[in-house]
Amino acid sequence: GENVEQHPSTLSVQEGDSAVIKCTYSDSASNYFPWYKQELGKRPQLIIDIRSNVGEKKDQRIAVTLNKTAKHFSLHITETQPEDSAVYFCAASRLAGAQKLVFGQGTRLTINP
Amino acid sequence: SQTIHQWPATLVQPVGSPLSLECTVEGTSNPNLYWYRQAAGRGLQLLFYSVGIGQISSEVPQNLSASRPQDRQFILSSKKLLLSDSGFYLCAWSRPDTQYFGPGTRLTVL
Numbered sequence: 001g002e003n004v005e006q007h008p009s010t011l012s013v014q015e016g017d018s019a020v021i022k023c024t025y026s027d028s029a030s031n032y033f034p035w036y037k038q039e040l041g042k043r044p045q046l047i048i049d050i051r052s053n054v055g056e057k058k059d060q061r062i063a064v065t066l067n068k069t070a071k072h073f074s075l076h077i078t079e080t081q082p083e084d085s086a087v088y089f090c091a092a093s094r095l096a097g098a099q100k101l102v103f104g105q106g107t108r109l110t111i112n113p
Numbered sequence: 114s115q116t117i118h119q120w121p122a123t124l125v126q127p128v129g130s131p132l133s134l135e136c137t138v139e140g141t142s143n144p145n146l147y148w149y150r151q152a153a154g155r156g157l158q159l160l161f162y163s164v165g166i167g168q169i170s171s172e173v174p175q176n177l178s179a180s181r182p183q184d185r186q187f188i189l190s191s192k193k194l195l196l197s198d199s200g201f202y203l204c205a206w207s208r209p210d211t212q213y214f215g216p217g218t219r220l221t222v223l
Contacts, residue, residue: 032210043203043214044157089157095210098145098164100172103157 002027004092006104014112019080021107023090024072030092033066033073034101038087047088048075051095077109085111115140119204119215126222132177132191134218136204139185144206146187148179149214151201163187194222 003026013019025033031052036044050057050064050073057064061080066073077084087108091101116139126132138144148160159172161179169179176195180188187204199222204215 034211036214043217046211046213049211093210098162098170099207099210099212100147100159100162101212102159105156 002030002092002102004090004102004104006090006107008107009105010108010110012110012112013080015080015082017080019077019084019109019111021075021088021090021109022072023074023092023104024070025092025102026071027092027094028068028071029094032093032095032099033064034091035064035075036089036091038089038106040086044089080111082111082113085109115206115213117204117206117213117215119202119218121218122216123219124221126194126220128196128222129193132189132194132198132220134189134202134204134220136187136189136215137185138206141185141206141208143184144208146181147205147207147212148187148189149203149205151203153200157203161189196222198222 006023034049035047037047038044048059048062048064050066052068055066061078063076087106089106090104093099093101118137146163149157150160151157161171163169163181166181177191202218205212
């Protein structure tokens with residue numbers, strides 16, 4: 001089955017700097033890669049997703065890149081703000097059938113003012 | 114627009130007691146439904162998923178069970194809770210691909 005590895009487990013950056021979180025996956029048939037943000041005590045919220053037919057997707061300060069050959073994808077947050085502090089999860093699945101998401105272990109991002 | 118509800122929001126139960134958590138989705142039909150558990154400070158573990166009424170697939174063998182009596186209703190149950198069942202239980206739906214999570218139920222087993 002699919003296995004998703006996420007790094008780093010914790011990340012601390014200065015406000016205004018960029019943050020990058022990386023994930024690798026094992027199933028070459030996976031073709032859907034969402035990223036979720038989870039604030040303390042809250043539900044995970046989808047922030048961006050990418051399908052395997054594109055290599056990069058941007059939404060304001062957030063971008064995701066996908067390298068299908070190497071089987072890894074990354075989340076990039078630019079001009080970080082204190083409200084970006086949260087736990088971020090990557091995930092992978094196939095866009096067919098039950099579409100079970102396999103999640104990475106999470107990255108705790110702290111933005112220092 | 115679609116909304117997903119879970120109740121109760123919090124629950125404190127003694128070891129050995131039964132459990133019933135409910136999840137309902139509004140504004141869509143025939144969604145895929147999922148139950149996840151998140152232990153404190155940990156990642157998301159898929160427990161069950163369902164692609165239709167009465168169709169339940171289990172991901173992790175344990176003392177929990179799930180049922181889908183109606184198209185937009187998903188129930189998580191246990192006959193006897195263990196201490197290790199404590200955690201944050203999240204229901205999610207998708208149709209066709211993006212998963213959206215409910216507000217969750219925080220369960221503490223004492």
